[in-house]
Amino acid sequence: MATPDNRRSDPTPNPQLKEIWEVTAELTCVTGCHVGGSKDVLEIGGMDNPVIRHPLTQRPYLPGSSLKGKFRSLLEAADGKGVNGEPCGCAQPTCRVCRYFGPHRKPRHTLNPTRFLFRDAFLTSASQEQLEAAYEQVGLFYAEEKLENTINRTTHVATNPRVQERVPAGTSFQFVLGVRVYQGDDTSLMRQTIQEMVEMVEHDAIGGGGSRGSGQIRLDQLTIRTVWPTPER
Numbered sequence: 001m002a003t004p005d006n007r008r009s010d011p012t013p014n015p016q017l018k019e020i021w022e023v024t025a026e027l028t029c030v031t032g033c034h035v036g037g038s039k040d041v042l043e044i045g046g047m048d049n050p051v052i053r054h055p056l057t058q059r060p061y062l063p064g065s066s067l068k069g070k071f072r073s074l075l076e077a078a079d080g081k082g083v084n085g086e087p088c089g090c091a092q093p094t095c096r097v098c099r100y101f102g103p104h105r106k107p108r109h110t111l112n113p114t115r116f117l118f119r120d121a122f123l124t125s126a127s128q129e130q131l132e133a134a135y136e137q138v139g140l141f142y143a144e145e146k147l148e149n150t151i152n153r154t155t156h157v158a159t160n161p162r163v164q165e166r167v168p169a170g171t172s173f174q175f176v177l178g179v180r181v182y183q184g185d186d187t188s189l190m191r192q193t194i195q196e197m198v199e200m201v202e203h204d205a206i207g208g209g210g211s212r213g214s215g216q217i218r219l220d221q222l223t224i225r226t227v228w229p230t231p232e233r
């Protein structure tokens with residue numbers, strides 16, 4: 001005998017996409033930035049701590065995953081979300097983190113797809129030219145090698161020298177954040193959230209070494225525009 005399928009008696013309509021926005025800004029490293037790569041993938045002169053580079057061009061870039069993690073963790077901190085050191089997975093309709101970034105480790109939820117899509121940020125053409133010139137003139141391989149050490153507390157002598165690679169201060173990347181807007185989304189809250197996260201990240205740091213000078217950034221010329229449906233000309 002066939003069993004009635006209760007799950008189908010009250011169908012939930014799929015979410016309707018209303019708009020796609022593109023948030024753009026010029027992301028400038030105010031201080032040297034270290035967003036880490038893997039020395040297993042690219043061996044660069046025995047570097048212990050390389051920056052992540054495009055595998056074909058060797059130019060540094062900022063992975064969308066790193067930017068997403070930073071923005072998400074700042075929003076979680078501001079809203080007091082997440083437990084036990086884990087990202088927030090509460091999946092509550094009122095949770096900005098879960099609604100915009102997706103609930104952590106919770107594939108079944110009713111929040112509709114993740115709203116924020118952080119793109120990989122590549123060098124602006126001006127910075128690319130500048131770094132290429134530095135490579136030709138002084139052999140700088142699109143990044144500085146910064147020496148760090150530990151001060152021995154008994155002798156006050158610097159020990160344990162290590163090299164960390166950083167994208168030089170003044171380098172700029174093209175920041176792009178895609179935003180999906182679904183039926184019923186509070187668009188003014190979405191805009192406000194983007195603005196809040198940008199302000200927070202400018203007072204925080206991206207990548208490693210944030211407590212000792214690295215990773216201070218600035219986001220200039222922040223623009224939010226609707227790219228779909230295609231605006232009428």
Ligand SMILES: [Zn+2]
Nearest residue numbers: 088090095098
């Ligand atoms: Zn949540």
